[in-house]
Amino acid sequence: MSVREEFDRWAAEGRDRGMEERHWHTAKPILARMPVEAGETVLDLGSGSGYAARALRETKGAGRAYGLDGSAEMVRNARSYTDDPRVTFLQGEFGHLPFVDDSIDHCFSMEAFYYATDPGRTLEELHRVLRPGGTFFCAVNYYEENVHSHGWGANVDAGMTRWSRGTYRDAFRAAGFHVAEQDNVPDRETEIPPASEFPTDSWATREAMVERYRTYGTLLTVGVVP
Numbered sequence: 001m002s003v004r005e006e007f008d009r010w011a012a013e014g015r016d017r018g019m020e021e022r023h024w025h026t027a028k029p030i031l032a033r034m035p036v037e038a039g040e041t042v043l044d045l046g047s048g049s050g051y052a053a054r055a056l057r058e059t060k061g062a063g064r065a066y067g068l069d070g071s072a073e074m075v076r077n078a079r080s081y082t083d084d085p086r087v088t089f090l091q092g093e094f095g096h097l098p099f100v101d102d103s104i105d106h107c108f109s110m111e112a113f114y115y116a117t118d119p120g121r122t123l124e125e126l127h128r129v130l131r132p133g134g135t136f137f138c139a140v141n142y143y144e145e146n147v148h149s150h151g152w153g154a155n156v157d158a159g160m161t162r163w164s165r166g167t168y169r170d171a172f173r174a175a176g177f178h179v180a181e182q183d184n185v186p187d188r189e190t191e192i193p194p195a196s197e198f199p200t201d202s203w204a205t206r207e208a209m210v211e212r213y214r215t216y217g218t219l220l221t222v223g224v225v226p
């Protein structure tokens with residue numbers, strides 16, 4: 001099954017809202033950190049339910065927010081959750097962004113970048129469409145240091161690229177970005193039960209669950225176009 005078919009199925013089952021709820025825990029502080037000025041144009045790469053485009057319009061006064069997703073069903077759902085004429089959802093491919101050079105001020109992406117067929121090419125495309133000084137806030141929970149994510153490939157019938165922190169930085173630089181910062185954003189909202197309740201269905205020990213959510217959380221790499 002292709003990534004597109006897989007996520008069409010997820011969208012049809014309403015799982016886009018479940019992802020929004022889970023990802024919002026760390027998306028919220030990351031979106032708040034983006035240097036978006038009123039009136040600027042932003043892009044959410046792999047937009048799912050479209051929450052990031054809506055949030056950047058509502059909280060930062062972005063003048064235009066695009067969400068791009070390969071799944072027609074995700075795009076359809078995202079469109080149905082807003083009637084803001086300045087929020088636009090497009091079906092498209094990470095490897096061929098439908099924007100002219102230097103036309104986007106800032107880009108956000110949550111739990112989507114590692115599905116790119118060719119992640120290096122996606123970074124080159126982002127570098128092309130972002131204006132000088134534009135930023136790419138790339139957030140992932142699936143990465144090498146997060147050992148708790150290593151089994152996730154089995155849940156998703158699609159190719160996934162598992163890079164380390166260092167590989168993210170190297171790849172950003174190879175595509176022409178400066179790496180402005182990189183850090184782990186903890187998820188403080190997922191409830192962790194008391195020790196007496198472990199093992200749970202998902203976690204053998206409380207320590208492992210704490211490590212997954214509070215220590216590793218979401219890996220954020222921020223690239224800036226020189």
Ligand code: SAH
Nearest residue numbers: 007019023046048070071093094110112115
């Ligand atoms: N950012 C959202 C959705 C994450 S799921 C959230 O935080 O909830 C990843 C999304 O990326 C899916 O909707 C999927 O259709 C999209 N996607 C994956 N690979 C893609 C590709 N190569 N081109 C375009 N969209 C892609």
